[in-house]
Amino acid sequence: MDNILEVKNLYKLYGANKSAALKLSKQGMTKDEIYRKTKVTMALNNINLDVxxxxxxxxxxxxxxxxxxxxxxxxxxxxxxxxxxxxxxxxxxxxxxxxxxxxxxxxxxxxxxxxxxxxxxxxxxxxxxxxxxxxxxxxxxxxxxxxxxxxxxxxxxxxxxxxxxxxxxxxxxxxxxxxxxxxxxxxxxxxxxxxxxxxxxxxxxxxxxxxxxxxxxxxxxxxxxxxxxxxxxxxxxxxxxxxxxxxxxxxxxxxxxxxxxxxxxxxxDKSKVITVRDIMIRPNSVVRLKDSPIHALNIMKENAVSSAYVLGPKLKFQGVITLDDALKASRLNLSIEEVLIKDVALADLDSTVHEIMDMSVESPYPIAVIDKSKELKGIVSKVHILTSIK
Ligand SMILES: Nc1ncnc2c1ncn2[C@@H]1O[C@H](COP(=O)(O)OP(=O)(O)O)[C@@H](O)[C@H]1O
Ligand SMILES: [Mg+2]
Missing domain, CATH: 3.40.50.300 (P-loop containing nucleotide triphosphate hydrolases)
Incomplete structure (x- = not known):
């Protein structure tokens, strides 16, 4: 973004003996001490910023x-x-x-x-x-x-x-x-x-x-x-x-x-400032819609979790498969799609923690974070939310 204003080495001193005050400031003296010694107020002390x-x-x-x-x-x-x-x-x-x-x-x-x-x-x-x-x-x-x-x-x-x-x-x-x-x-x-x-x-x-x-x-x-x-x-x-x-x-x-x-x-209130982007993690258990339920089962076992996030073409988020459903599907010879849970809580990257808090409490799985093209970017669990606002 372009700067509209640039503030460079800006000082404002109120009082007569400015050079003495400046000298004391450079030696590290505080605004109060400088005022007591010189009767000069260092109202602005070397401000640099861009707008x-x-x-x-x-x-x-x-x-x-x-x-x-x-x-x-x-x-x-x-x-x-x-x-x-x-x-x-x-x-x-x-x-x-x-x-x-x-x-x-x-x-x-x-x-x-x-x-x-x-x-x-x-x-x-x-x-x-x-x-x-x-x-x-x-x-x-x-x-x-x-x-x-x-x-x-x-x-x-x-x-x-x-x-x-x-x-x-x-x-x-x-x-x-x-x-x-x-x-x-x-x-x-x-x-x-x-x-x-x-x-x-x-x-x-x-x-x-x-x-x-x-x-x-x-x-x-x-x-x-x-x-x-x-x-x-x-x-x-x-x-x-x-x-x-x-x-x-x-x-x-x-x-x-x-x-x-x-x-x-x-x-x-930090929850109104910290966004999903700041606290999400990469889901460790991700499978494709066309994978076998056995594959999903193995991935969940490897990672010791009870649900996996399912992606379709172009990494688009499809839903969640649970450990139980993956077991059932492999036993009954069903596809992942047939046991897929599509009703999963979703958030975008810029949602604040405050905005997703209620949703997270009600959701049985970590919230899926997606971007505009529905690509899965990460997940947020209740634990992430709680530690982010401590
Ligand atoms: N006209 C002035 N003469 C002397 N001191 C001033 C004058 N205006 C502000 N100050 C002093 O400069 C400092 C900064 O004041 P100010 O910018 O009004 O603070 P703020 O807006 O953050 O409350 C304060 O210590 C204040 O007393
Ligand atoms: Mg003021």
């Missing part, structure tokens, strides 16, 4: 870890102390007034935690405002805004006043306004943290489906690990202004960079 085109990148960390400082550099609400943020070969931090105006108008938009709406304008006007600034005539701007409202579930509320809306509805307005200008990049600073949990879950779901349709790159801040893992294609973990780990939720779960990350993600 991939079309991804949802979630930035997570405790309060004060530098999330907002970093996000606000992407649209130059904050200016780096040093380092670069490259967008289309240009350093955002060095955009002049006109360059910055064009960039904000055409390429990037932001949704705020406290919604940042204009109370004196109605819903429609709040959304169309950015389009009118962009130079669209008000009729076109309204049409576009109405379409956006429909997408985010605000149908029919165009004339409502902002103050009459619930928190969830206000944030829908914020999102519609952000998306109305078709930005390539949408910045979201804890947009859902003021919402109650049920509304929040709806909004998360809708953001994911919106983003799938629009292909906007989203940089999303949260301090909620479940939200981060649910929304993020990749998740960046910040601590004391430093980037500790940047990876997919599944990889972070499997290989936390250090103890801090391990503790941090400790409360996350």
């Amino acid at each position: 991939k085109k079309g991804e949802i990148l979630v930035i997570i960390g405790l309060s004060g870890s530098g999330k907002s400082t970093l996000l606000r550099m992407f649209n130059k609400l904050n200016v780096p102390s040093s380092g670069k943020i490259i967008f289309q070969d240009k350093d955002i931090a060095r955009l002049n007034k006109n360059g910055l105006r064009d960039f904000r108008k055409n390429n990037i938009a932001m949704v705020f935690q406290n919604f940042g709406l204009m109370d004196h304008k109605n819903v429609l006007k709040n959304i169309s405002y950015g389009l009118e600034i962009k130079g669209l005539n008000s009729k076109l701007a309204e049409e576009k805004s109405l379409a956006m409202m429909k997408m985010v579930g605000l149908d029919g509320l165009e004339n409502e006043s902002i103050n009459s809306l619930s928190g969830g509805m206000k944030q829908r307005v914020g999102i519609a306004r952000g998306l109305a200008t078709d930005p390539e990049i949408l910045l979201m600073d804890e947009p859902f943290s003021a919402l109650d949990p049920l509304v929040r879950r709806d909004m998360q779901f809708e953001l994911i489906s919106l983003q799938e349709n629009l292909e906007t790159t989203i940089i999303f801040i949260t301090h909620d690990i479940d939200e981060a893992f649910k929304l993020g294609d990749r998740v960046a973990i910040l601590k004391d202004g430093e980037l500790i780990q940047l990876d997919t939720p599944a990889n972070i779960s499997k290989n936390p960079a250090n103890e801090y990350v391990e503790d941090f993600i400790g409360n996350a």
Whole structure:
């Protein structure tokens, strides 16, 4: 995937004596110690990361870890102390007034935690405002805004006043306004943290489906690990202004960079992150539909298992044969096909452990993992599921 943004050696220091602070940081002193000694806050400390085109990148960390400082550099609400943020070969931090105006108008938009709406304008006007600034005539701007409202579930509320809306509805307005200008990049600073949990879950779901349709790159801040893992294609973990780990939720779960990350993600529901692909194993007992039941019997005996997975032409998965049925078939001279159990629980490679958990409990055999062409890729037993989420 192409990178849409590249952050290089980015620092943000608040305070006068920056060079002393930097020196202490290079000697390994912590953010707190440096502040005590120099009264300089190392808000961002040598951040390097890429943002991939079309991804949802979630930035997570405790309060004060530098999330907002970093996000606000992407649209130059904050200016780096040093380092670069490259967008289309240009350093955002060095955009002049006109360059910055064009960039904000055409390429990037932001949704705020406290919604940042204009109370004196109605819903429609709040959304169309950015389009009118962009130079669209008000009729076109309204049409576009109405379409956006429909997408985010605000149908029919165009004339409502902002103050009459619930928190969830206000944030829908914020999102519609952000998306109305078709930005390539949408910045979201804890947009859902003021919402109650049920509304929040709806909004998360809708953001994911919106983003799938629009292909906007989203940089999303949260301090909620479940939200981060649910929304993020990749998740960046910040601590004391430093980037500790940047990876997919599944990889972070499997290989936390250090103890801090391990503790941090400790409360996350791993079953929603780990996929079948991560935990499946190769079935050791596989037979062909045209094999003899005796052959199936021998394979199961060799591997000390009581069922075998049966494949047809092009390795397509057909079903399961049990030890008992193989015995019976060889005694009665039946084919594998005649005793085949076709009603077997199936999962695809990208199903999460959470999604297959109930199915696994009910299934008498390990779940068969198949790809789009029904080729058998692996199997998942109850034991694999249990050990994966420990
Ligand atoms: N304008 C500022 N002046 C001085 N220090 C600041 C300023 N803004 C942020 N900080 C400090 O920078 C650090 C990072 O803050 P921030 O990016 O807001 O964290 P987060 O969004 O992760 O809660 C904190 O230690 C904060 O106190
Ligand atoms: Mg913040």
